[in-house]
Amino acid sequence: xxxxxxxxxxxxxxxxxxxxxxxxxxxxxxxxxxxxxxxxxxxxxxxxxxxxxxxxxxxxxxxxxxxxxxxxxxxxxxxxxxxxxxxxxxxxxxxxxxxxxxxxxxxxxxxxxxxxxxxxxxxxxxxxxxxxxxxxxxxxxxxxxxxxxxxxxxxxxxxxxxxxxxxxxxxxxxx
Amino acid sequence: xxxxxxxxxxxxxxxxxxxxxxxxxxxxxxxxxxxxxxxxxxxxxxxxxxxxxxxxxxxxxxxxxxxxxxxxxxxxxxxxxxxxxxxxxxxxxxxxxxxxxxxxxxxxxxxxxxxxxxxxxxxxxxxxxxxxxxxxxxxxxxxxxxxxxxxxxxxxxxxxxxxxxxxxxxxxxxx
Amino acid sequence: xxxxxxxxxxxxxxxxxxxxxxxxxxxxxxxxxxxxxxxxxxxxxxxxxxxxxxxxxxxxxxxxxxxxxxxxxxxxxxxxxxxxxxxxxxxxxxxxxxxxxxxxxxxxxxxxxxxxxxxxxxxxxxxxxxxxxxxxxxxxxxxxxxxxxxxxxxxxxxxxxxxxxxxxxxxxxxx
Numbered sequence: 001x002x003x004x005x006x007x008x009x010x011x012x013x014x015x016x017x018x019x020x021x022x023x024x025x026x027x028x029x030x031x032x033x034x035x036x037x038x039x040x041x042x043x044x045x046x047x048x049x050x051x052x053x054x055x056x057x058x059x060x061x062x063x064x065x066x067x068x069x070x071x072x073x074x075x076x077x078x079x080x081x082x083x084x085x086x087x088x089x090x091x092x093x094x095x096x097x098x099x100x101x102x103x104x105x106x107x108x109x110x111x112x113x114x115x116x117x118x119x120x121x122x123x124x125x126x127x128x129x130x131x132x133x134x135x136x137x138x139x140x141x142x143x144x145x146x147x148x149x150x151x152x153x154x155x156x157x158x159x160x161x162x163x164x165x166x167x168x169x170x171x172x173x174x175x
Numbered sequence: 176x177x178x179x180x181x182x183x184x185x186x187x188x189x190x191x192x193x194x195x196x197x198x199x200x201x202x203x204x205x206x207x208x209x210x211x212x213x214x215x216x217x218x219x220x221x222x223x224x225x226x227x228x229x230x231x232x233x234x235x236x237x238x239x240x241x242x243x244x245x246x247x248x249x250x251x252x253x254x255x256x257x258x259x260x261x262x263x264x265x266x267x268x269x270x271x272x273x274x275x276x277x278x279x280x281x282x283x284x285x286x287x288x289x290x291x292x293x294x295x296x297x298x299x300x301x302x303x304x305x306x307x308x309x310x311x312x313x314x315x316x317x318x319x320x321x322x323x324x325x326x327x328x329x330x331x332x333x334x335x336x337x338x339x340x341x342x343x344x345x346x347x348x349x350x
Numbered sequence: 351x352x353x354x355x356x357x358x359x360x361x362x363x364x365x366x367x368x369x370x371x372x373x374x375x376x377x378x379x380x381x382x383x384x385x386x387x388x389x390x391x392x393x394x395x396x397x398x399x400x401x402x403x404x405x406x407x408x409x410x411x412x413x414x415x416x417x418x419x420x421x422x423x424x425x426x427x428x429x430x431x432x433x434x435x436x437x438x439x440x441x442x443x444x445x446x447x448x449x450x451x452x453x454x455x456x457x458x459x460x461x462x463x464x465x466x467x468x469x470x471x472x473x474x475x476x477x478x479x480x481x482x483x484x485x486x487x488x489x490x491x492x493x494x495x496x497x498x499x500x501x502x503x504x505x506x507x508x509x510x511x512x513x514x515x516x517x518x519x520x521x522x523x524x525x
Contacts, residue, residue: 013459013462014415014417014435014436016396017397019397020396020397020400023397023400023401023404024397024400024401024403024404026404026407046191046195047192047194047195047198047199050195050198050199051198051199053199054198054199054201057201057236057255058234059408061236061255061407061411061431063253063255063273065189067189078413078433078453080255080256080407080411080413080430080431080433081255081256081273081274081430081431081449083253083255083273083299085189086189097453098413098431098433098451099256099274099300099431099449099475101273101299101300101317103253103272103299104188106296109188112188121456123477123479124433124451124453124477125274125300125318125449125451125475125477125493127298127299127300127317127318129298129317141495141509142451142477142479142495142509143300143318143475143477143493143494143495143509144318144509145316145317145318145332157495157509157510158509159316159317159318159319159332159333159334159509160332221366221370222367222369222370222373222374225370225373225374226373226374228374229373229374229376232376232411232430233409236411236430238428238430238448240364242364255430255431256430256431256448256449258428258430258448258474260364261364274431274449274475276448276474276475276492278428278447278474281471284363287363300449300475300493302473302474302475302492302493304473304492318475318493319493320491320492320493320507334491334492334493334494334507334508334509335507
């Protein structure tokens with residue numbers, strides 16, 4: 001938890017102390033609620049897990065299904081309106097802004113939410129939908145709608161999302 | 176209300192019991208608050224109606240104006256950030272995801288919000304604006320901005336929204 | 351404050367009395383919390399300012415950093431999901447809808463959020479990102495992503511946003 005607080009302070013230029021981060025960052029509170037609800041989920045206490053998850057949603061505006069799998073140092077900035085589905089998998093050092101959705105398309109069963117690699121940055125309002133893979137070091141632009149796999153080291157933007165940068169070079173490719 | 180709970184359980188693959196739906200689905204709670212506020216609105220107790228509507232918004236993150244007209248079995252998934260305007264009309268068996276807006280353009284008076292048909296599916300973040308008609312069996316893609324009428328059996332996506340499917344066949348048509 | 355309430359009543363066709371505006375408009379409450387948190391911020395009581403700002407976010411769903419600079423008669427409609435960054439500057443008579451972001455790109459330090467002119471209208475879900483200038487009388491369309499300066503008297507829409515109206519005439523120009 002201390003590691004998490006430190007990573008928040010480093011990433012946000014507006015943060016001035018660890019105590020400020022602990023008290024006033026809804027993203028930190030959301031991860032705290034998720035860790036508890038996820039423990040109950042793993043013990044098969046699903047109703048209790050969902051209740052705690054809902055309390056977390058009420059206090060933070062961030063909705064993380066207790067069944068989601070989340071790596072280390074997830075940075076949730078602002079956070080209000082985020083939705084993370086039951087079968088979503090998130091790697092380490094991922095940044096999610098407010099209103100980001102890791103959701104389903106309604107057409108799949110079983111694994112129906114995205115798998116997100118390490119060091120991924122997803123900007124505000126982006127919707128990543130379906131059982132797709134988002135590679136490492138990917139950036140997703142604000143309000144983008146991502147419906148297909150994204151390779152490593154790419155930046156994607158728009159509706160539907162297209163690749164506009166690959167390994168730091170400008171491109172214009174369909175996914 | 177029982178019919179509503181059952182329809183939620185059928186539509187969400189993550190729901191495992193009716194009691195889970197009743198306790199942990201903000202969409203169900205939002206409709207509950209709306210039914211009460213709408214009753215007071217019809218009795219011309221508008222201030223009371225608005226107060227109850229606001230309490231509903233506080234607890235669920237879903238903002239439904241008490242004057243809106245809503246059909247049977249509305250399925251609100253996640254729901255946070257939804258805005259439904261005073262003169263919006265929604266048919267039966269409609270699905271609305273989080274951050275969907277059925278709003279106005281600021282240019283109309285009187286009827287200034289959309290009329291949505293039956294069996295319509297509106298994905299997360301979509302904005303449907305103005306006194307327009309959305310036909311039956313329409314699907315609206317994530318983050319789409321719909322400003323014109325949409326015929327029956329079409330799928331629309333993008334900003335501004337274009338038709339990409341009509342009766343199940345791929346097309347590319349302006350609205 | 352009375353001036354603010356009156357401007358809300360004039361701008362919203364669904365508002366029927368000043369007391370309704372005072373009691374049931376989260377946008378009014380959000381500005382109230384901001385004025386308090388901003389006072390503490392100016393006294394360098396930053397932690398207290400952030401705490402009050404967070405309480406405002408909890409009750410209204412509107413997140414305004416205490417350091418933001420806001421002009422007269424800001425009209426926040428619906429409001430849930432709005433994020434306004436620390437170094438954002440907003441002129442007079444601006445209208446912001448729900449889910450509007452005046453945020454950063456993560457690439458700048460110091461002044462890293464937008465400066466918005468007078469009489470600007472920003473529609474639901476729009477993201478205005480980076481230390482850019484939005485001119486007077488500008489309209490930003492729903493779900494638009496604005497990453498560059500916008501001149502006076504223009505309407506911009508899409509991802510990334512392009513100019514579609516200038517001085518009331520239809521155009522199609524890159525920013």
